[in-house]
Amino acid sequence: xxxxxxxxxxxxxxxxxxxxxxxxxxxxxxxxxxxxxxxxxxxxxxxxxxxxxxxxxxxxxxxxxxxxxxxxxxxxxxxxxxxxxxxxxxxxxxxxxxxxxxxxxxxxxxxxxxxxxxxxxxxxxxxxxxxxxxxxxxxxxxxxxxxxxxxxxxxxxxxxxxxxxxxxxxxxxxxxxxxxxxxxxxxxxxxxxxxxxxxxxxxxxxxxxxxxxxxxxxxxxxxxxxxxxxxxxxxxxxxxxxxxxxxxxxxxxxxxxxxxxxxxxxxxxxxxxxxxxxxxxxxxxxxxxxxxxxxxxxxxxxxxxxxxxxxxxxxxx
Ligand SMILES: Cc1cc2nc3c(=O)[nH]c(=O)nc-3n(C[C@H](O)[C@H](O)[C@H](O)COP(=O)(O)OP(=O)(O)OC[C@H]3O[C@@H](n4cnc5c(N)ncnc54)[C@H](O)[C@@H]3O)c2cc1C
Numbered sequence: 156x157x158x159x160x161x162x163x164x165x166x167x168x169x170x171x172x173x174x175x176x177x178x179x180x181x182x183x184x185x186x187x188x189x190x191x192x193x194x195x196x197x198x199x200x201x202x203x204x205x206x207x208x209x210x211x212x213x214x215x216x217x218x219x220x221x222x223x224x225x226x227x228x229x230x231x232x233x234x235x236x237x238x239x240x241x242x243x244x245x246x247x248x249x250x251x252x253x254x255x256x257x258x259x260x261x262x263x264x265x266x267x268x269x270x271x272x273x274x275x276x277x278x279x280x281x282x283x284x285x286x287x288x289x290x291x292x293x294x295x296x297x298x299x300x301x302x303x304x305x306x307x308x309x310x311x312x313x314x315x316x317x318x319x320x321x322x323x324x325x326x327x328x329x330x331x332x333x334x335x336x337x338x339x340x341x342x343x344x345x346x347x348x349x350x351x352x353x354x355x356x357x358x359x360x361x362x363x364x365x366x367x368x369x370x371x372x373x374x375x376x377x378x379x380x381x382x383x384x385x386x387x388x389x390x391x392x393x394x395x396x397x398x399x400x401x402x403x404x405x406x407x408x409x410x411x412x413x414x415x416x417x418x419x420x421x422x423x424x425x426x427x428x429x430x431x432x433x434x435x436x437x438x439x440x441x442x443x444x445x446x447x448x449x450x451x452x453x454x455x456x457x458x459x460x461x462x463x464x465x466x467x468x469x470x471x472x
Contacts (some may be wrong), residue, residue, distance in 0.1 A: 157328035159275050159360045161199040162388050162451045170468055171247075173392070174200040174227040183237055184233070186355055190380055191212075191239070193457060196472070199240055200245040201364075202276060205231045207254035209284045232263065237269045240244065246272060250306075251280030252296035253289065256402045260305055261315050268444035276330040276363060277302045281465040287320060296359070307358040312438040316429040331355075333362040333389065333409050335376035337412035342452070345401045361387045366394040366405075368437065369414045370444050374414050382432060391445055398427045431463060439467045 161169055172193050177185045190201070193326070203220060206228040209304070212220040235246035248267060254340070267275065279299040282289045284320045296302045307316075312324040340402045341347035351362070362380070367373050372392050380389060404422050405411060413421075417437055424430045437466075441454055453471075 157360070158245070158330060158452075159328050159388065161245070162361070165199075166449055168446050169199040169210060170196055170394060170472070171198045171200045171202065171452050171454045172456075172464070173204065173430075173454065173456045175204050176206065176230045176234050178226075179227055179229060183234070185240065186234065186238075186415055187202040189461050190242070191442055191458070191470075192225070192459050194242050194244070196468045197451065198218050198244060198245050200274065201235075202244075202249065203231050203234050204237070204459075205249040205251050205278075205280075207251060207280060207283065208422065211284075232266055232270065232272075235272055237355060239271070247274040247276050249276045249278055250302065251278045252291055252299065253280030253283065254292055255296070256292050256294040256303060257296065258294075258315055259301065261309070264306060264309055264325065264327070266271050268327075274318060274328045274330065275306060276332070277306060277359070278332055282362070291351055295441055298350075300357055303329060303331065303354055303357050303359055304468075310358075325334075328360045329358060330361050330363050330390075331359040332334065332365065333376065333380070334363070334365045335367045335372040336411050338365075348379055348383060348385075352383055353378070353387050355387055359387065363390045364392045365411065366392050366409060366456060367411060368396075368417055368441070369412070370441055370448075372449070388451040390452045390454045391450050392454050392456060393438060393441060393445075394458075395431075395438045395467070396421060397431040397460050397463060399424065401430075431460070434460075435463050435466060438463070439470055442471055 193424045208224050208226040210222055210224045213223045215221050231248050235248045240247050252470060277299050291297045306327050306329050309325045310327055312322040314322055333351050337344050338345050375388050399421060402418060421430050445453060457464045
């Protein structure tokens with residue numbers, strides 16, 4: 156079922172989770188162990204992130220270096236199928252521009268369609284670790300909107316091979332990313348919102364936000380979107396804080412702020428067990444306020460602490 160159908164058919168706020176594929180070598184059981192406490196809360200859908208290959212240089216015995224290409228977390232599409240099969244829940248695979256040519260993207264979409272997956276979250280992806288700025292694959296997409304256009308085309312039965320006849324149309328519900336605190340490359344919020352609006356005008360069905368820790372930023376973002384005619388559901392993305400290190404890692408990696416009361420509370424914690432309590436309380440308060448505001452879905456980034464997220468959802472419903 157489509158994410159937008161889940162939303163339109165519900166009178167109350169829904170819950171969804173984002174998970175990462177297990178690290179290569181871990182096996183699918185580790186994922187089920189992560190998901191089991193969350194599934195008790197009957198999420199409407201589960202997002203599965205996509206991780207492109209990275210390359211590094213390994214020193215050989217003779218002192219020279221060998222380029223090694225590694226994908227640390229493969230398996231997004233098959234994990235979606237496995238989750239649907241095991242838990243009978245809808246899944247949303249993330250699909251990125253980075254590392255894909257357009258024909259590889261088409262093949263990936265055909266696979267997702269055959270698997271009965273109704274949703275995709277289309278993203279550009281970040282720069283590869285060794286690159287200073289995002290570089291599209293030769294023959295690949297530069298921006299999320301280009302990938303979005305390809306999915307929209309496939310939904311209309313338009314494949315890359317123009318002479319294909321009597322093609323089957325896919326029916327993907329398409330999500331895109333939005334940034335209440337601005338995407339870090341955008342020169343200003345206005346420019347970022349203009350590009351977001353272009354994605355909606357091109358056919359995106361809903362927006363999922365980057366994590367934020369200050370609800371006022373989400374509410375302002377929704378208002379700015381509505382003011383410029385963006386009328387699709389805007390799903391807030393929420394993440395718990397559970398280690399002291401996240402005080403610097405989260406702003407550095409995701410280009411977001413932690414409000415002063417939260418950062419001071421974390422800084423005064425003696426250890427990470429205390430940080431986890433602070434993080435859980437903050438997430439609960441954030442969620443309560445968003446619930447009161449009737450947001451369509453509370454979407455939790457569960458990496459690392461599924462039980463913490465499960466505790467919060469337990470308190471809410
Ligand atoms: C909810 C969510 C889930 C994510 N999941 C993943 C994941 O699974 N895997 C992963 O690798 N990354 C993931 N990311 C990270 C994401 O890939 C990065 O934030 C990336 O840098 C931008 O992706 P985008 O889809 O927002 O890009 P875009 O929409 O392409 O925007 C990128 C930048 O370019 C600007 N821009 C857009 N269109 C144009 C244009 N036509 N001309 C000029 N400028 C333009 C935008 O303002 C923005 O600054 C996720 C992010 C979010 C918020």
